[in-house]
Amino acid sequence: MRYLPLTDTDRSAMLNVIGVQSIDDLFMDVPVEAQLATKIDGLPDHASELAVERHMGKLARKNMVAGDVPFFLGAGAYRHHVPASVDHLIQRGEFLTAYTPYQPEIAQGTLQVLFEFQTQVARLFGCDVANASMYDGSTACWEAIGMARRITRRGKALLSSGLHPHYVSVARTMARFTGDQLVYTTPRVDAEPDIQTLIDAIDGDTSCVVVQYPDILGRIGDLSALAAKAHAAGALLIAVVTEPVALGAITPPGDMGADIVVGEGQSIGVGLQFGGPYLGLFACKQKYVRQMPGRLCGETVDAEGKRGFVLTLSTREQHIRREKATSNICTNSGLCALAFSIHMTLLGERGLTDLAALNHARAVQAAEALEAVPGVRLLNSSFFNEFTILLDQDAREVARALADRDILGGVSLGRLFPDAAELSGGLVVAVTETTTEDDIAALCGGLKEVLA
Amino acid sequence: MRYLPLTDTDRSAMLNVIGVQSIDDLFMDVPVEAQLATKIDGLPDHASELAVERHMGKLARKNMVAGDVPFFLGAGAYRHHVPASVDHLIQRGEFLTAYTPYQPEIAQGTLQVLFEFQTQVARLFGCDVANASMYDGSTACWEAIGMARRITRRGKALLSSGLHPHYVSVARTMARFTGDQLVYTTPRVDAEPDIQTLIDAIDGDTSCVVVQYPDILGRIGDLSALAAKAHAAGALLIAVVTEPVALGAITPPGDMGADIVVGEGQSIGVGLQFGGPYLGLFACKQKYVRQMPGRLCGETVDAEGKRGFVLTLSTREQHIRREKATSNICTNSGLCALAFSIHMTLLGERGLTDLAALNHARAVQAAEALEAVPGVRLLNSSFFNEFTILLDQDAREVARALADRDILGGVSLGRLFPDAAELSGGLVVAVTETTTEDDIAALCGGLKEVLA
Amino acid sequence: LEEALIFEIGSHETTGVDIAPAPQVKSRLGGLERRKPIALPGLSEPETVRHYTRLSRQNYGIDLGFFPLGSCTMKHNPRLNEKMARLPGFADIHPLQPQSTVQGALAVIHELAEWLVTLTGMHSVAMSPKAGAHGELCGLLAIRAALEARGDARSVVLVPESAHGTNPATAAFCGYAVEDIPATPEGRVDLAALKARLGPDVAAVMITNPNTCGLFERDLRTISEAVHAAGGFVYCDGANFNAIVGRVRPGDLGVDAMHINLHKTFSTPHGGGGPGSGPVVFSEALSPYAPLPFVEKTADGHVLIEEETAGEHHAGSFGRMVAFHGQMGMFTRALTYIMSHGADGLRQVSEDAVLNANYILRSLEDVLDAPFAASGPCMHEALFSDKGMAEGFTTLDIAKGLIDEGFHPMTVYFPLVVHGAMLVEPTETEGKAALDQFIVALRSVAQRANAGDAALKGAPYFAPRRRLDETLAARKPVLVWTEPEAVAEAAE
């Protein structure tokens, strides 16, 4: 067995040292009736690398690979080109096979990266501080709502209709048990985001307003007035960014007054991976730092006065406070944070700006091309790299018909909002730097066929 | 430009320090008429990673991947499964991006690996010592002939008809300039290797006999009598192993009296790679070590008495001896040697033995299945994982017809020996642990169709 | 060993990527064009590779040496798993692709689920939780949903002292009052105390088995029966499943829900703190309440059950825990690992893990206090305490001393039930030679602590940093980098 170093000679010698006859003696505390005398029935025995590779390769080939076809899916997960050096570096054994940096003297690599990551995220979101990452955007979003409750001591959260419906679902699941009140409706078919509606809904019970930027339909709106109204009412503004590349082109939420900015970091460095692992980003104003969930890395000095980094403010965390912790989160997305940070370092200000410009330009090209297809209307008045088109038929069927033509044409609103019949003609189309002009032409051509 | 760290600000500052006005001033020694005023015409400008990946990916997809089809090619290059950890480890930056270990204090990683590699190769070949690798099997073979000339001070080498014809070609190219006499004929259609013919041909002018084991047609013969006759005549026996996996099952040439054993190490750890880079293996008896070409790593101690390793006996090498060097080779195949050594360490005695047994068993299965196909005859009386079948038509055409059916069915002798019409019906078929029963069935089925 | 921060060495004009020029178009950004710099430094690719390669060398990983962090299960991470997870067919597919285009991915999830259910002897599994603590939450939510479904509003969760720290946090997060159950002197749950506390207000008992003292909870079946009789559920923390996989099925012990840390038992890499993955297996009683989404196999292929497709027979589901389908990248790795081991190999895993731990326990109990050494064999981890060290010497000194010997320290000050606890978990992927080296090193450090060797208080000496001031970090938190000028200005 290739992963097991002990030889039978070793095993005998060790049993001798322990002073028992056999391995079974070491399992003597297991009740006899719960002990399996032999390996579990009905499962295959160990397999060679070659055999495992064949099996996994066969399954992998049953999937339509995004990079092999014209591809326009977004809605919370975006396909970007990740430089080869990112994947190389995160596979360094010292990063990949390390644990949470509980012994900082021999974990400065991970810790310095987290410190750099926190700074990058805070700057990107226009916030003062950021944490060392969370599971994903949806759980970060829920954690922000809980944090707003702790800060404001109020229990009503207004969720924008433009918030990703899966994020809404996650919040609903949790709120059912915490007792938070969530105010939410599915989006209207409107060229603009629902900012004014949210402003009007804020009242003295509101703990926070949660708004996605750009929103699930790709729309972008200025959050300044919303922030002002929320603050006037003693509520917090939580902004959710599912496409951080956008912030290379548009004003970050922190600059418009958001108190907490959370997001999904998958776009930078991580890749699609069928939904996970992803990377929750979490940033806020300095004054709320002690209410922030998740791990934090902080700067300090060692016994010789040299700069170093440690996990800090862990008194907020569950392994110290047990039932009084700010959240039950124990793990972060360390390796994804590393990938994000490396990719962001490669990009830098200039690369991110150029990347965002290219994304937007390609998206505009795609929108213009699609508008020219009969039966297609563009919903958005503004967008970054994703927009919604309206069709006269159920977009779920259209998406499947396009897939039959080897085109992954977009995410249907019917899939995201199965209960909102009025949205069924919507298709969310994402366009990135990986989209070619040929891809756009293929989508237009495919739509013409399907809609004909 | 992503690989160039200097900014324009840096460049100006540096020109200032140097005391020149512009970059052009640094190229003042280039005659004006040879200076290009602008970038070279007719070539594209720099491309993004994404664009380069697309281009290379497009070219890669134009090739038929061995792992995607029933695959039976050998004849000097064999497809084996290489564990994923091998490729991971050779990509560690400290291995991949190091130079020749000229500064041994900070190159003990490479050096210890080479020492371990030398020991592994020497043991595998049944020899006393081995060098730190050569370019590939064919150049190692030629270097062995030259070494025999230096040792025996004779210039006539007998090349077995079973030696890989490309190895013969390489030797002929070199011998044309060095004046060595090479005695060689193309192989006969015979179930046994040409050992007796070679024994009979040895005379007092013979510097060496070069015999491949197993030979190009897959045949295996006992080399003991040949070694005895060569030694009696004052000549050396050089054995060439193009499939080192065989030595997990059969007696190594060194144990049968070979003085020099060379080989192609590609089978272990390296992969097919369309022919390169590959790995020349070179081992010999202790008494000839100072005539051995190529780099050598040796054990020593440091100033504190700790064991360490250095490149040694470099007085044989060209950067010291210039025109008196044992060969002009400056580079070895360090990274391929590392891959070989890691894979061999993973295998160990037990893994190599099991691997060889599986190769042979699968090959026997394939031979039996093919013999049952009408129009197919098996040439070999003995073989390891490769054998020759004889068809009634030109095997080149058959191989192409099989390829049209997405079966890579073997190497035709017509391709290897274009001038030997009597061999044109031969197809060399290699079978390894990567060959499945389905593959064998597919080859038999394809042959039935093609031969029908 | 100093490596500057990217903010100190990068520049805003430098980039390590080349982006194709953007076509000229009319902007549709709604007037929200960014107006200020973000202040993100860039490095060229060579500088980037060097920065992170150098930083990596300030880390310790399982690839470098023994990493006996108790309860964290730092075992070998096979590179085959990494390779499989990177196949484009798994790495480059979108979570919202039409189901017909991701049948292979759904099959991976389903196959792994089948293995997990079979290995645990349970009824079903929820794959989406993102980590162990998230899995605990999943289990508790299912329990609460099940209780609500029968109109039974219970308010208390019992947690033994020897449970993982996340257990009470999770229970509290779900709105339950948490009550401790004491441990017996031999380090197990006090069965009598537990039985005495059971009643109609107890929703669940959360038990870690093997527990954090490294001992198997002998009475778990009895406990389960008592809890069930009292109308509650048994949650088992499966972080230590590595000790029993292939030899014991939690389902045979009456467990209702248990999370499985794929990053522990099934070797998906820890990556310096995540990502994890915490699927939860359920008993038949809890299965109807499992979260969306999940995968079902039908005659027509694999079906992803989520909001759109759930239908009535999943009406009991307590909802969604994450945006998409869970940690696909970890599923691929775990399935690869499980297939590589097979039923025979997984049984050998737990046997070797337990053998290694007992070997360490018995090889060191003469120099380190082993509080439960008399309680019988340990399972996959050996627990020691600070009893017997010289005045002023602590478990922390042992840990830092081990660093200088070239080892990662064991888990320290956990579990809380033992003073100055040291929890050593070798796992099955260490050979005898590695264990022997560690035993020699720990013996030497322990003897120094027992003898009061003052030099030990200064350890580590040979690490990238000496002991770091954690108090300073917490008192004046510096969580992001600020330009020195900005810092100076702020100070004025």
Place this chain on the structure above:
Amino acid sequence: LEEALIFEIGSHETTGVDIAPAPQVKSRLGGLERRKPIALPGLSEPETVRHYTRLSRQNYGIDLGFFPLGSCTMKHNPRLNEKMARLPGFADIHPLQPQSTVQGALAVIHELAEWLVTLTGMHSVAMSPKAGAHGELCGLLAIRAALEARGDARSVVLVPESAHGTNPATAAFCGYAVEDIPATPEGRVDLAALKARLGPDVAAVMITNPNTCGLFERDLRTISEAVHAAGGFVYCDGANFNAIVGRVRPGDLGVDAMHINLHKTFSTPHGGGGPGSGPVVFSEALSPYAPLPFVEKTADGHVLIEEETAGEHHAGSFGRMVAFHGQMGMFTRALTYIMSHGADGLRQVSEDAVLNANYILRSLEDVLDAPFAASGPCMHEALFSDKGMAEGFTTLDIAKGLIDEGFHPMTVYFPLVVHGAMLVEPTETEGKAALDQFIVALRSVAQRANAGDAALKGAPYFAPRRRLDETLAARKPVLVWTEPEAVAEAAE
């Protein structure tokens, strides 16, 4: 930092691979079944990964820091190149597949060939040589074949003092007498001496340009004309092509053959000593004699020209140099690198490489003797000598002192024309900050050598090993590991 040898830690019963069981068959091994053990130790996979990971950390690579090894061109190795070379379409194809099944691979070879021909302004290129020295051999063989074809048996090759050490070895290997041509005091070929020596016996002149003193051979065109007039050929050692790529085409200087080290100018990784790759570009005069195989593009696709397909129009080829088609893996990497840079980027490469070298030259000439500092700007490498060091201090001390400063030393004692030479080649992939750090470090070490700091003689102190005894290694060569018992027995 001690890592045992695999022979000391492995066992013959251990393996790190699982091989499927072999089906039962009748052996056909001809009675040659192996009868003795090979004595190959095996390690489990975890132990293997750890062994090589630890060993790697005793190495220094460009990923870790500045590696200014003159004439070796240690530049950044982009990971994109590695990724492309590992695409199954390139990595998993057999050299003898039918040509219709490897059209993409042949296209890679052809495209790279086109780039090399265009960048050098030459007529054709032979792709198969495996390394720089192999390329030299290829060039010399073509020259000899061309001379033989015209019945002109010349016997002498002229090699300037400043040439690479491989040059005379290669010429001798091809059966030529080698004669040195002296250098001028300013470090270039002595044109007059060369011209004086030319005659009907001179087959070729081998010139390194830029030469090993880091200087451009101003007179190369004049030399070429003179050599051609005398009926000989000009071989140019292209190891230093990095200094001029994109700005100067050797074809414009009258060169007949030049090898290109793909592992230098085009950044295929050195890998601790290889594999290299040394394609050779040829003038029109030499092209007919180029070795087999090569790739031609036709209307029907790419054709591999080898023995079977060569036909009459390649009858002049001097034959085959390697078993297959050369270093395909390196071609893929080099083409990836070249496309990434493009015509504009490659020109920037040579400019930045030369700028960096001159920056180092001018920043250090006050503390280190720069023998040719007055000869004008250097090209891509800066040359210093040991003149001015205190009694007993040598170039070796400088090198070992730099190790303690965290840098790989420069090339030392080469070229031979300068006493105690130190050849510093920064390449274009170092930033100014890295150069400045190096300058500070080298300045400090040089000052210590000039001042006679005795501690410097003991350097390195902070490397995995102190200075190693190379004399002992050569006097009593131990080239393979032997069981200690066997060693002991032999000693008795």
